[in-house]
Amino acid sequence: xxxxxxxxxxxxxxxxxxxxxxxxxxxxxxxxxxxxxxxxxxxxxxxxxxxxxxxxxxxxxxxxxxxxxxxxxxxxxxxxxxxxxxxxxxxxxxxxxxxxxxxxxxxxxxxxxxxxxxxxxxxxxxxxxxxxxxx
Amino acid sequence: xxxxxxxxxxxxxxxxxxxxxxxxxxxxxxxxxxxxxxxxxxxxxxxxxxxxxxxxxxxxxxxxxxxxxxxxxxxxxxxxxxxxxxxxxxxxxxxxxxxxxxxxxxxxxxxxxxxxxxxxxxxxxxxxxxxxxxxxxxxxxxxxxxxxxxxxxxxxxxxxxxxxxxxxxxxxxxxxxxxxxxxxxxxxxxxxxxxxxxxxxxxxxxxxxxxxxxxxxxxxxxxxxxxxxxxxxxxxxxxxxxxxxxxxxxxxxxxxxxxxxxxxxxxxxxxxxxxxxxxxxxxxxxxxxxxxxxxxxxxxxxxxxxxxxxxxxxxxxxxxxxxxxxxxxxxxxxxxxxxxxxxxxxxxxxxxxxxxxxxxxxxxxxxxxxxxxxxxxxxxxxxxxxxxxxxxxxxxxxxxxxxxxxxxxxxxxxxxxxxxxxxxxxxxxxxxxxxxxxxxxxxxxxxxxxxxxxxxxxxxxxxxxxxxxxxxxxxxxxxxxxxxxxxxxxxxxxxxx
Numbered sequence: 001x002x003x004x005x006x007x008x009x010x011x012x013x014x015x016x017x018x019x020x021x022x023x024x025x026x027x028x029x030x031x032x033x034x035x036x037x038x039x040x041x042x043x044x045x046x047x048x049x050x051x052x053x054x055x056x057x058x059x060x061x062x063x064x065x066x067x068x069x070x071x072x073x074x075x076x077x078x079x080x081x082x083x084x085x086x087x088x089x090x091x092x093x094x095x096x097x098x099x100x101x102x103x104x105x106x107x108x109x110x111x112x113x114x115x116x117x118x119x120x121x122x123x124x125x126x127x128x129x130x131x132x133x134x135x
Numbered sequence: 136x137x138x139x140x141x142x143x144x145x146x147x148x149x150x151x152x153x154x155x156x157x158x159x160x161x162x163x164x165x166x167x168x169x170x171x172x173x174x175x176x177x178x179x180x181x182x183x184x185x186x187x188x189x190x191x192x193x194x195x196x197x198x199x200x201x202x203x204x205x206x207x208x209x210x211x212x213x214x215x216x217x218x219x220x221x222x223x224x225x226x227x228x229x230x231x232x233x234x235x236x237x238x239x240x241x242x243x244x245x246x247x248x249x250x251x252x253x254x255x256x257x258x259x260x261x262x263x264x265x266x267x268x269x270x271x272x273x274x275x276x277x278x279x280x281x282x283x284x285x286x287x288x289x290x291x292x293x294x295x296x297x298x299x300x301x302x303x304x305x306x307x308x309x310x311x312x313x314x315x316x317x318x319x320x321x322x323x324x325x326x327x328x329x330x331x332x333x334x335x336x337x338x339x340x341x342x343x344x345x346x347x348x349x350x351x352x353x354x355x356x357x358x359x360x361x362x363x364x365x366x367x368x369x370x371x372x373x374x375x376x377x378x379x380x381x382x383x384x385x386x387x388x389x390x391x392x393x394x395x396x397x398x399x400x401x402x403x404x405x406x407x408x409x410x411x412x413x414x415x416x417x418x419x420x421x422x423x424x425x426x427x428x429x430x431x432x433x434x435x436x437x438x439x440x441x442x443x444x445x446x447x448x449x450x451x452x453x454x455x456x457x458x459x460x461x462x463x464x465x466x467x468x469x470x471x472x473x474x475x476x477x478x479x480x481x482x483x484x485x486x487x488x489x490x491x492x493x494x495x496x497x498x499x500x501x502x503x504x505x506x507x508x509x510x511x512x513x514x515x516x517x518x519x520x521x522x523x524x525x526x527x528x529x530x531x532x533x534x535x536x537x538x539x540x541x542x543x544x545x546x547x548x549x550x551x552x553x554x555x556x557x558x559x560x561x562x563x564x565x566x567x568x569x570x571x572x573x574x575x576x577x578x579x580x581x582x583x584x585x586x587x588x589x590x591x592x593x594x595x596x597x598x599x600x601x602x603x604x605x606x607x608x609x610x611x612x613x614x615x616x617x618x619x620x621x622x623x624x625x626x627x628x629x630x631x632x
Contacts, residue, residue, distance in 0.1 A: 002361065012241060018476070033262040035243075035263065037502050067213070067215075067245070069208035069209070069210060069214075069215035070208060071208060074206050074208070074217075075208075076206065076208055076215040076216070076217060076243060076245075077215075078215075078243070078245055078257070078259070095257075095259065096259060097243035097245065097259035098207045099206065099217045111241070113241070113242065113259035113260055113261070114259060115174035115259075115260070115261055115263070116259065116261045116262075116263045117174075117261070117262045117263040117266060
């Protein structure tokens with residue numbers, strides 16, 4: 001599976017709010033960076049908790065990528081995210097870039113680059129998985 | 136012939152030039168109609184010159200820059216890169232523990248090249264960790280400026296309490312951005328805390344003459360004067376700008392001192408026919424070389440005829456005000472004194488809108504430029520016991536004008552000569568945050584104290600203003616003793632610029 005395929009699969013599962021499907025794309029000790037979550041998340045348990053939180057605070061959220069550059073280890077893409085938060089009346093849209101690295105066992109790193117400052121209240125709740133959480 | 140670049144070459148040239156702060160190396164990198172899109176800016180910058188101006192400003196405000204590219208993916212016309220940017224701010228004092236103020240972030244940069252020139256440069260990174268999350272906490276015992284909503288919308292984050300009112304000082308810009316805006320464009324300052332001590336009545340001018348140190352014998356309606364109010368010991372209380380906007384009315388537009396209480400108390404016990412009050416007049420300052428163009432658009436051509444240290448009643452956006460050609464930038468600028476705060480935000484909004492085509496930036500008063508120009512403030516004299524001769528203000532004392540408060544003490548000081556003087560200091564190396572005045576010494580046992588210190592963007596080094604032993608001469612070496620050790624400095628004159 002090429003890195004680009006991993007990225008497309010992630011976007012598809014994210015846009016369709018498929019928590020388990022999205023988490024299954026990551027390797028066990030993957031790194032997930034999403035500024036709107038406030039912290040870097042390590043491992044599938046934390047990534048699962050983070051994605052669950054995103055799905056809780058949004059009615060819908062969709063990533064659309066428009067340009068890509070890749071080699072056999074990494075893909076960098078740019079595009080935008082459109083989201084409707086539960087708490088807000090309107091829809092927000094903002095530009096973003098994504099860097100994804102993969103290994104045989106799945107996505108090893110997914111870093112999302114965007115300016116979270118205008119949207120700093122996305123995460124007003126716990127996002128870290130506890131030791132007893134499941135994926 | 137102009138140099139051309141592949142996307143990868145352009146990317147590496149940009150990063151390398153940034154690290155070396157080599158401003159000239161950016162000059163042929165961008166196409167004339169290039170787009171520059173960074174989250175730190177309010178919007179896209181379109182056009183080569185605007186991009187170069189922005190890069191120049193950024194380089195003024197950063198040092199010890201390092202750019203690490205982790206991944207570079209390149210095609211014939213585009214490069215995508217992921218990396219980390221490291222730098223230290225210039226002009227922001229370090230944290231209290233001495234560690235520098237850093238601006239470090241991970242980013243993705245995407246650029247497109249056509250005919251060997253960059254036509255688009257976009258960066259993606261999170262500015263949230265780079266800027267304060269919210270303004271400092273406030274306490275209701277101090278007043279809010281009538282422009283409060285405007286300053287909050289402009290992103291104010293820090294205040295000082297000044298004349299019992301919150302004074303917005305720090306916004307979400309770097310000091311370099313604010314310095315460039317002031318020296319090349321125009322800035323709007325909320326100085327609503329700069330209160331007016333109004334003297335009204337047939338003896339208004341005579342009473343002002345008694346309260347302050349300069350002669351007002353030749354004062355005409357429409358004149359302004361920079362003057363001093365001293366106590367009976369000759370020590371400076373504050374250094375107001377005196378305005379005479381109408382017959383029988385004087386405004387002493389003053390810094391952080393209870394001047395109205397002082398004046399009212401004196402008026403109760405002397406025989407002048409005058410009423411003393413603090414009117415609801417909250418000024419704004421429009422400072423910078425574009426200020427006259429901006430105000431001409433809003434007020435009309437009469438503003439161009441307003442002479443230095445002159446004032447005149449005018450209407451600004453339909454609001455009655457007095458405009459004076461005064462201010463705290465040491466350069467071209469104006470102060471607007473609306474006659475009421477009822478429509479304060481209408482005035483603010485009209486000024487912001489009128490300033491938009493001129494690149495107006497809402498900032499606090501710029502202490503960097505003020506110190507370069509030797510423009511001090513009441514805060515310079517406070518807690519110092521300083522008299523006008525020590526402050527370098529002998530020209531502001533007219534001992535022959537007749538009786539005034541402090542005259543006897545000042546006559547004695549003038550005849551004996553002051554024991555201290557105000558000096559400029561050119562400082563070697565970095566300085567910590569100035570939280571209280573730093574003592575200075577020299578090899579001959581002479582001493583003094585640094586009262587203001589900043590980075591000078593014009594000189595590219597730290598500068599300070601001190602009150603010190605009057606025997607210190609230009610070129611003498613002194614030692615500044617601060618919380619992080621000792622720094623060497625050379626004595627120079629004030630102003631620096």
